[in-house]
Amino acid sequence: xxxxxxxxxxxxQDLKLMADSTSRDVDKTARTLNLRAKILNKNTLTPxxxxxxxxxxxxxxxxxxxxxxAKCDEIIKALxxx
Numbered sequence: 001x002x003x004x005x006x007x008x009x010x011x012x013q014d015l016k017l018m019a020d021s022t023s024r025d026v027d028k029t030a031r032t033l034n035l036r037a038k039i040l041n042k043n044t045l046t047p048x049x050x051x052x053x054x055x056x057x058x059x060x061x062x063x064x065x066x067x068x069x070a071k072c073d074e075i076i077k078a079l080x081x082x
Contacts, residue, residue: 011078014075022064029060032057035053
């Protein structure tokens with residue numbers, strides 16, 4: 001029984017770390033888009049800069065979500081094994 005409790009405790013810690021990581025990733029995206037808004041308000045946003053900002057943001061979110069999905073799959077397998 002103690003082994004299950006230890007394993008479950010580790011899984012909960014993994015979930016907490018994943019949630020913190022997801023929160024930080026969302027904060028990074030929000031900061032990037034706020035920076036875009038500041039540049040837009042200064043009228044210095046060129047189409048090339050705008051493309052780079054959106055491209056970077058979309059790639060980051062896609063990579064972050066793919067990573068989260070992979071981690072969730074591992075956690076689901078670990079829970080199933082309990």
